[in-house]
Amino acid sequence: MTVERDEEQLDQLLQSARGAVRVPETLSARVLADAAMVQTTLRAAPPQPRTGLGWLAEIRAALGGWPGLSGVTLAGVAGLALGILAPDLVDGLSGGQIGLWTGDLGALPEVGLLWEEAGDV
Amino acid sequence: MSGDAPTYAALSDGALMVLFANGDPGAARVLTERLLPRALGHATRVLGDRAEAEDIAQEAMLRLWRAAADWAQDGPAAPATWLYRVVANLCTDRLRKSGQSALTDEADRHSDTRPGVEAQMIAGDRMAALDAALALLPERQRQAVVLRHIEGLSNPEIAMILDLGVEAVESLTARGKRALSAALSGKKEALGYDS
Numbered sequence: 169m170t171v172e173r174d175e176e177q178l179d180q181l182l183q184s185a186r187g188a189v190r191v192p193e194t195l196s197a198r199v200l201a202d203a204a205m206v207q208t209t210l211r212a213a214p215p216q217p218r219t220g221l222g223w224l225a226e227i228r229a230a231l232g233g234w235p236g237l238s239g240v241t242l243a244g245v246a247g248l249a250l251g252i253l254a255p256d257l258v259d260g261l262s263g264g265q266i267g268l269w270t271g272d273l274g275a276l277p278e279v280g281l282l283w284e285e286a287g288d289v
Numbered sequence: 290m291s292g293d294a295p296t297y298a299a300l301s302d303g304a305l306m307v308l309f310a311n312g313d314p315g316a317a318r319v320l321t322e323r324l325l326p327r328a329l330g331h332a333t334r335v336l337g338d339r340a341e342a343e344d345i346a347q348e349a350m351l352r353l354w355r356a357a358a359d360w361a362q363d364g365p366a367a368p369a370t371w372l373y374r375v376v377a378n379l380c381t382d383r384l385r386k387s388g389q390s391a392l393t394d395e396a397d398r399h400s401d402t403r404p405g406v407e408a409q410m411i412a413g414d415r416m417a418a419l420d421a422a423l424a425l426l427p428e429r430q431r432q433a434v435v436l437r438h439i440e441g442l443s444n445p446e447i448a449m450i451l452d453l454g455v456e457a458v459e460s461l462t463a464r465g466k467r468a469l470s471a472a473l474s475g476k477k478e479a480l481g482y483d484s
Contacts, residue, residue, distance in 0.1 A: 178470050181419055182438040188416060189330035195343050199325055199350045203309070203317035206354040211312060213358075 302368040303360065310357040317354070324369055325350060327440060328376050334435045335380040337424050345383065349375040366449060373442070374450040377432055384428050406472050422472035426465050433458055434465035 297305070297319045309316040328349050332342035352375050353368065366374075406421045423431055429451070436447045437458075447458045 174470055174474055178466070178473060179438075181415060181473070185334075185416060185419055185439045186441060187326070187330075189326055189333055191326050191329055192343070195329070195347060196321060196325060198347050199321050200317055202347070202351045203321070203354045206351070206357070207309070207312055207317070210310060210358055 301362075303362040303364075306353075306357045306360040306368055307362055309354070310360060320353075320368070321350065324353070324372055327369060328372055331373060331376050331432075331435055331440055332380055334420065334423055334439060335377075335428070335432055336383060337420065341383060345376060345379045348379060370442075370446050370449055373436065373440070373446075374452075377436075377450050380432070381428065418473065419469075422469050425472055426468055430461050430465035430468065433461035434469065437462045438466065 297315055300308070300319075302320065302323060305313075305316045305320050309320065325346060328346040329342055332345040332349075333339055336342050336345070349372055353372055356371070360368075406418060406425070423435065426434065432451060433447060436442045436450060437444070442450070444455050444458045444462070447453075447462075448455045451458065453461075
């Protein structure tokens, strides 16, 4: 019974220790100042970059969005996209001429090479 | 703002974290009132040094503010549990840097000029006697006992804070409490208890 009483009294002592720590005003003030600083940083954080279709979305945006794309421009952009993204298809449609003139540069040929004066698509 | 007080009181700590991240001016005050005493209490009892405990409590709260931007309200840990873990780790780091595990090693006890357990008890200062007894425990036992028996956390919460299994926590708290009892036993009169 003595052991149980000792344990009970220890429990009481531990219980009375709860909430016994007083927080000084100076500490609270420092913590709140840190909070204000962090909130200021959060407000000043730059906006997240737009996510979309990548470079095609950027071209579209540069041309003023869909309304800015005339039929001819749209065809040109689409053709450029097709040539870069699906060169084999385009090469096939050209009867193999593009591959011949560009030396089979692969899936992502340099755009400028398509416009060499020596080649005529 | 008195009209707003009941609104804040009804919110969980996690909800307040989200409000804080969205710029709410009152959320930080309420979170500070709720959580800072717990961080300070834990650090004070583990370190045995009030000034260092205040540094750690402030650092832990700063990390909490920074974590608010990415806080998931339905995440695995409540803000209090997360904060306790930061405090526990900072305390461990501080004690390791100073080369201390128990604040009072067995070998130093005889040469320690601070009032020991018995002296504190004779002075009738029960809280100081408890702190002196806690200082005798190895660091992990001390953390576990403080979190379990003073901060009132559950064993699973303590396991998350100390990165231990629940059984390891139970073992630490049991051994720590036995060690406390041994340090305080036989001093009931000084503690103001009936024999």
